[in-house]
Amino acid sequence: MAVRLKEQGVRAGVPDLVLPMACGGYFGLYIEFKATPPNDAAVYGSQYEWIRQLNLQGYLAIVCRGHFDAMEQIRAYLRLPKTVVAA
Template sequence: MNSQKPTVRNPPPLFRAKKTRAKPVDREGLEQASLMREVAVRYPAAAKLIYHVPNGGHRHKLVALKLKEQGVKAGVPDLVLPMARGGHFGLYIEFKAKPPFDAAVSPSQDAYIQALLEQGYLAIVCRGAIDAIEAIRAYLLQPQTRAAA
């Protein structure tokens, strides 16, 4: 007879504890939402017209392909205010979170801003809601641009 004891192995755990990673905070999105609330309070006429261009974010490859076919372009600024002021046809804002959470302006964003400037739009980069609300205020204080007859 064999007097050796059988080797007992620890069974593999049924459920492994997953390492949880803190979800990233969308600081830019939160600040932009704050900006939109402030615009609604301070400038109701502008609030009716200003809109966000939802170009960013992670998407499934097929969804991204469909959106690109439908006209989504890299570099288009985040906010558009189609009110003509100060000789410009409208205001485009590339919105970044305030420092130290701001991101760099990408080459495609910079190129799009330059193209908009060449077409007679005011296109700017704002870092944070305070910077953006001040830019909108300054823009709206300019005289309305009138089309020549």
Template sequence: MSVPIIPTEHQEQSLVIQYCNLRKIPIFHIPNGSYKSLTARIKSKKEGLKAGVPDLMIPVAKGNYHGLFIEMKRVKNSKVSVQQLKWIELLNKQGYKAIVCYGSSAAIKEIEEYIKEK
């Protein structure tokens, strides 16, 4: 019996981006978790790089929210860091909807519900 392959966070996030592009939902990736050389990391920190900021943002105001932030995680074996939890709490207090989604299906479901809000 073969072991099921769990998609990487990159694969899950790519599916979410494709879905939003097809639906014409504005979305962008915040490249905080990307792997960079030491020089690039130092430069990025000087330019405002912050650990823990969610991966994706949909800059569409809906209901009582200014926009939607999504921290993407793999379906299994993923943990949310302390910095990520702090950013999610801060963003929620500032009038954004900030959530953690485990897998592309969960993220797409949340996006669909968010976009339907009036």
């Protein structure tokens, strides 16, 4: 499975979901999915580094525990005012 994903161009640590809509002063939302307890997993080094770098670059990058958490976070993000870029 990992070999097939790598052949498809998937890079280690890149968050699972991208919402390319600028809201709340951010350029977009990135979500790393993790399972809910008791099957939860840790955020690994490469995942943490991607999240950190994305946040430094003006994106909102977060970890969500399960799909309900992700839906709540996406709804909250979309309620933020549209990001306005000054020319």
